[in-house]
Amino acid sequence: MKKTISNYIKAGSVILMALLNSCTNLDEEVFSEVLPAQFKPTEKNLPSIIAPPYASLRTLMCGWQGYFDLQEEPADCIITPVRPNGWDDGGTYRRMHQHTWTTQEWQPYNTWQNAFSSINKANMVISQLEDGTIQLEASKEATISELRAVRALAYYLLLDNHGNVPIVTDFKDGALPEQRSRKEVYDFVIKELNEVMPLLSEDAGATYGRLNKWGVKALLAKIYLNSQVYAGTAEWEKCIKEADDIINSNKYSLDINYSDVFTYTNQNSKEIIFSVPYDEIYGKGNQLHMKTLDPVSRTVYQMTAQPWGGNCAVPQFINTYDPEDSRLKDTWIQGPQTNPQTGQVVINYVNVVPGMGGTNGIVAQSNQGYRIGKYVIKQNATGNLDNDFPFLRYGDVLMMKAEALLRTGRADAAALLVTQVRQRAFKNNPAKAVVTGAQLVQGSKYQYGLQATDGTVAEVNGGADIQYGRFLDELGWEFAAEAHRRQDLIRFGVFQTKKWFNHSPHALAQTRTLFPIPADELAKNPNLKQNTGY
16 A cells, blocks of 8 residues: 555656646657656546645655654653764754754754645646646546645644744745735635535545545644634634544544554554555655664664664653553663574663753763654664654544543543543553543643753652643653644643753743744745744
8 A cells, every 4th residue: 555655656746747847848858658748647647646745745744854853852752862973963952952943943944845845736736737737527626625635734734833824825926925824824724624625535445645534624623622822712612523523434443552553554554544654665754763773773673774873752751651551662662672683682772861962061872761663663674664654543533532622621521532542551451541530630740840960850840730731641642752742732831831851941932832934934035024032
């Protein structure tokens, strides 16, 4: 399945080039034995026609210093400390951790660039469908609707991260676009998703890696969940409604094993609603294992590439887990790691990290910090994982509904859903899977505060005071290393107020819930104004 999808993306790039050049005389340039001027796509070419906007998401999600890093590095679960083999990288990871990033930081810039790449490609193909360059009959309106859905997804990412961005829907308009307010972008995305939904497929099996009706509903639920942050008004009931539609459809279910959602054959998962497909040959780009595994771990997995060994878990976060929670081991590589051929211990990962390093001479040793193992690494892995990135999944739908219920005074109903999600993580002790409404309204187990080099936590400012903090813990345990955490911390007011590891709240903490408009974009477009606080 992934190979087929990736081939569509690859073929889509060829078709895209053909369509771009169809008005010029390219007598000697041939694409798959078809001259661009003679290329007449039909219904059978549909997957390749819609592929280009999806292809940009692959670079965006797990690409180098992209969206994944943008969501995890500023949060309280994952860090990238200085290592014996480097990883200072000009201080970028330290700045992301301490919320002192600049208008030239790569992580927000790359997310901006790749999101607009997806938007521009969607606009181009929509334009070609509308002007007849691409001639489809029965599926024209449905295809345009799906392209608008992908475009709205890219705008959602910009809404969440940059807020005040231009809205561009006309591929042929060469004028510099005007900036829109975050509320306007929010309204645009909501309107687009609701308008296109009736024409999208309801077939979960035939649309893997593409946005169908249920993917749009899951995305809407997520936007409504964060509506108070984005637009100033809570929309809990709308979030519940979209979640209920997905639940009642019976199209998706929780996988029996947590790890099945993230393994290298996760295209078979019954839980994934929308994923970004990766393939070690045809769809490269998922290199999360390269960024987290220490170089000597190459022998543990008999890898054909040597990993770089940078990021790891924040010890304070690891300490929140129940030792019997199977997600602890399913998410984090820990303890002795052995060579499968010799049985020799290659490295022993410990839950100790002295600091981010750089300015104070501290260097985290190669074995310090649990490493991300959620995206199951197969033996003989290359430098690119086969694992698809599950952007929207059924477990998320259940937890979004649970949070909306919790925030509207229905804690016991929320607890039933959280218990359902927890059950597969406590198969050996089912009683521990059960959580009550009274527990969910309690504070967090996270011991917030600055960590000293010896691992002790000083300047403690705790987690017990966080409203619904226990639910925030549940989100952490279920969605660690899934590019959720920044958004969740903002929604719970933690991102702006708490200390963790080597991070203290920024002097302009309230402005750090949005990233800056990249400096290069400001230089290119005088219509853009920098976000507040930069």
